Amino acid sequence: MAAQKYELILLKNMSQPGYTGSLADYEQTGGYQALRKILGKVPPAEVTATVMKSGLRGRGGAGFPTGVKWGFLPKDYQGTRYLCCNADESEPGTFKDRQLMERDPHQLLEGIVLAGYAIGAESTYIYIRGEMVLGSRILEQALAEARKAGYVGKNILGTGVHVDIWVHRGAGAYICGEETALLESLEGKRGLPRVKPPFPATHGLYDKPTVVNNVETLANLPHIINRGPEWFASIGSPPKSTGTRIFCVSGHVKRPGNYEVPMGVTFRELIYDQAGGMRGEKPLKAFIPGGASAPFLTPEHLDVKLDFESVAAAGSMLGSGGVTIMEEGTSMVWAALRLMEFFYHESCGKCSPCREGSSWLVQTMRRIVAKQGRAQDLETLSDLCKNIAGRTVCAFGDAEVAPIMSTLKHWRQEYVALIHEAEAANLIKSIPVGARH
Amino acid sequence: MNLAEKYKDEIADILSRYPVRRSALIPLLYLAQQENGFITEGAMIEIAGMLKLTPPQVYETATFYTMLNLKKVGKFHIQICKSLMCALVGSDTVIGWMKTKLGIGPGETTADGLFTLTAVECLAACGTGPMMQINDDYYERLTEEKVDRILADLRTTGTSSMKSGPFMWPDRAGARV
Ligand SMILES: Cc1cc2nc3c(=O)[nH]c(=O)nc-3n(C[C@H](O)[C@H](O)[C@H](O)COP(=O)(O)O)c2cc1C
Numbered sequence: 094m095a096a097q098k099y100e101l102i103l104l105k106n107m108s109q110p111g112y113t114g115s116l117a118d119y120e121q122t123g124g125y126q127a128l129r130k131i132l133g134k135v136p137p138a139e140v141t142a143t144v145m146k147s148g149l150r151g152r153g154g155a156g157f158p159t160g161v162k163w164g165f166l167p168k169d170y171q172g173t174r175y176l177c178c179n180a181d182e183s184e185p186g187t188f189k190d191r192q193l194m195e196r197d198p199h200q201l202l203e204g205i206v207l208a209g210y211a212i213g214a215e216s217t218y219i220y221i222r223g224e225m226v227l228g229s230r231i232l233e234q235a236l237a238e239a240r241k242a243g244y245v246g247k248n249i250l251g252t253g254v255h256v257d258i259w260v261h262r263g264a265g266a267y268i269c270g271e272e273t274a275l276l277e278s279l280e281g282k283r284g285l286p287r288v289k290p291p292f293p294a295t296h297g298l299y300d301k302p303t304v305v306n307n308v309e310t311l312a313n314l315p316h317i318i319n320r321g322p323e324w325f326a327s328i329g330s331p332p333k334s335t336g337t338r339i340f341c342v343s344g345h346v347k348r349p350g351n352y353e354v355p356m357g358v359t360f361r362e363l364i365y366d367q368a369g370g371m372r373g374e375k376p377l378k379a380f381i382p383g384g385a386s387a388p389f390l391t392p393e394h395l396d397v398k399l400d401f402e403s404v405a406a407a408g409s410m411l412g413s414g415g416v417t418i419m420e421e422g423t424s425m426v427w428a429a430l431r432l433m434e435f436f437y438h439e440s441c442g443k444c445s446p447c448r449e450g451s452s453w454l455v456q457t458m459r460r461i462v463a464k465q466g467r468a469q470d471l472e473t474l475s476d477l478c479k480n481i482a483g484r485t486v487c488a489f490g491d492a493e494v495a496p497i498m499s500t501l502k503h504w505r506q507e508y509v510a511l512i513h514e515a516e517a518a519n520l521i522k523s524i525p526v527g528a529r530h
Numbered sequence: 531m532n533l534a535e536k537y538k539d540e541i542a543d544i545l546s547r548y549p550v551r552r553s554a555l556i557p558l559l560y561l562a563q564q565e566n567g568f569i570t571e572g573a574m575i576e577i578a579g580m581l582k583l584t585p586p587q588v589y590e591t592a593t594f595y596t597m598l599n600l601k602k603v604g605k606f607h608i609q610i611c612k613s614l615m616c617a618l619v620g621s622d623t624v625i626g627w628m629k630t631k632l633g634i635g636p637g638e639t640t641a642d643g644l645f646t647l648t649a650v651e652c653l654a655a656c657g658t659g660p661m662m663q664i665n666d667d668y669y670e671r672l673t674e675e676k677v678d679r680i681l682a683d684l685r686t687t688g689t690s691s692m693k694s695g696p697f698m699w700p701d702r703a704g705a706r707v
């Protein structure tokens with residue numbers, strides 16, 4: 094294997110031959126040293142300050158600064174606080190959290206204990222997507238090891254600090270990745286997002302102050318503690334996009350998979366260098382930069398940098414880190430319909446623009462793809478999208494219109510061509526059979 | 531069936547994890563599902579009693595989640611991912627093979643009650659598509675031969691060595707530049 098171009102941080106342990114993710118393996122690579130360094134020695138507020146200084150931003154989708162989020166918890170409040178690790182990973186195109194949990198579970202557990210300590214949460218929950226049965230078994234096993242060794246639970250390493258961790262399996266609903274839907278689900282209810290404010294920082298799980306953080310976000314913490322916030326802040330595109338990210342590359346490339354690179358490398362490098370380039374002769378036609386909720390981009394955007402600001406400036410978002418590559422010949426209308434079907438299936442139904450709108454959008458798109466579209470359909474699509482985005486209880490509304498809006502913007506002629514075909518066919522049908530030549 | 535007697539220890543463990551009883555609902559529904567392959571009305575009423583909820587409250591939650599089955603499914607529940615990333619690498623073809631091989635379409639169960647076929651949305655394995663989940667296990671980078679072997683294995687032994695272990699890595703990354 095040729096030398097790795099960039100230093101791996103999160104995927105480093107598991108890239109060592111023979112690494113099994115057991116407690117012994119993790120300890121051998123310096124695991125749980127951050128916890129020894131911090132617990133009972135460094136005040137929690139200082140841990141939060143360190144995380145703030147590192148510039149770490151959430152890896153779950155929105156990119157909110159982690160230390161700042163922790164700082165929103167009410168300072169004078171003495172009661173129970175909770176931490177939830179968002180391991181629901183259901184955004185199409187995203188498959189990094191599963192790798193982090195299945196291959197190096199202790200890295201995540203150490204991160205959770207550190208975060209729990211920093212925010213004063215003695216009970217923490219890993220909300221793992223229900224389908225990941227193997228992942229939840231691996232986590233349970235790792236937890237049993239960590240409890241036995243005194244790294245998790247009551248009086249950790251004799252420091253008097255309590256942080257317990259429980260694995261809670263979801264049961265199949267994309268929307269439970271949205272943090273307030275996650276909390277509802279964890280409370281045993283339907284996973285319907287809550288109207289915000291109030292935010293989880295003040296009214297979260299069981300109405301108590303709560304932090305929700307993504308798996309990858311939390312897995313970064315031991316490294317930030319061990320190597321210092323300055324080190325972390327020097328990686329990537331400082332000052333706003335620090336550290337590495339695991340990009341999940343899927344679609345028409347030679348080597349789909351997870352690639353951990355410093356934020357700020359270009360899409361060109363990720364696609365052609367890391368992922369080996371296009372799988373065949375056909376050139377790149379389109380790519381999605383950050384999961385199904387991120388607007389499509391074109392080959393013109395290949396030199397855009399993979400950091401929060403640059404991708405936003407290009408009209409899309411870094412989102413969940415799912416990068417999907419499509420070659421020439423892929424129908425963009427078909428691709429947008431596939432994603433629209435996903436959103437239609439997953440709309441929780443709480444608010445009408447999303448519930449009704451997703452149904453209309455999917456019906457209109459199906460009609461166009463089936464070559465039964467009508468000239469006014471394009472306007473209908475735009476109108477629907479405009480009336481959903483920004484008018485819903487949760488950010489799902491903005492997400493679901495992204496594929497259609499962006500493909501309409503960049504590949505409108507493909508929609509038009511399908512509708513023309515439909516109209517031509519209708520014209521033939523409307524001529525009496527006897528008159529047809 | 532009486533869950534409370536049969537799963538006494540499991541139920542105690544589940545209840546001990548949460549300060550508010552209702553949080554145990556989904557874990558208990560899973561337990562009930564493990565018993566029959568689906569959740570019976572009787573089980574829902576029993577769970578409601580355990581958690582001091584009304585049966586409609588249990589029903590309301592149970593009907594929201596796709597993994598909680600309120601109806602009988604086949605012994606092997608085959609769920610093929612049909613989302614875009616898998617579709618780009620051939621998941622529709624896999625669904626086609628499955629239809630021919632099993633003689634059923636998505637949403638149907640074979641007459642012998644062995645297989646239920648469902649087309650589902652992304653299962654977080656998009657880099658190793660096309661893929662499917664059968665009961666608890668993932669099967670990735672499917673080819674027609676692989677599908678044949680898996681079905682034959684399941685029919686004869688009830689399990690298949692073709693199932694995925696922990697996330698494929700670094701065997702595949704070994705090929706990296
Ligand atoms: C519809 C929807 C789905 C989401 N799904 C996920 C998910 O699967 N995993 C995740 O970590 N965050 C997801 N999020 C983002 C969470 O709401 C939340 O912002 C995140 O977990 C916070 O963690 P972070 O600050 O560490 O990124 C989703 C958001 C929305 C609106």
Ligand code: SF4
Nearest residue numbers: 441443444447485487
């Ligand atoms: S936007 Fe959609 S998913 Fe979000 S609350 Fe409304 S209906 Fe539910």
Ligand code: FES
Nearest residue numbers: 611616653655656
């Ligand atoms: S699209 Fe099939 S697993 Fe993600």
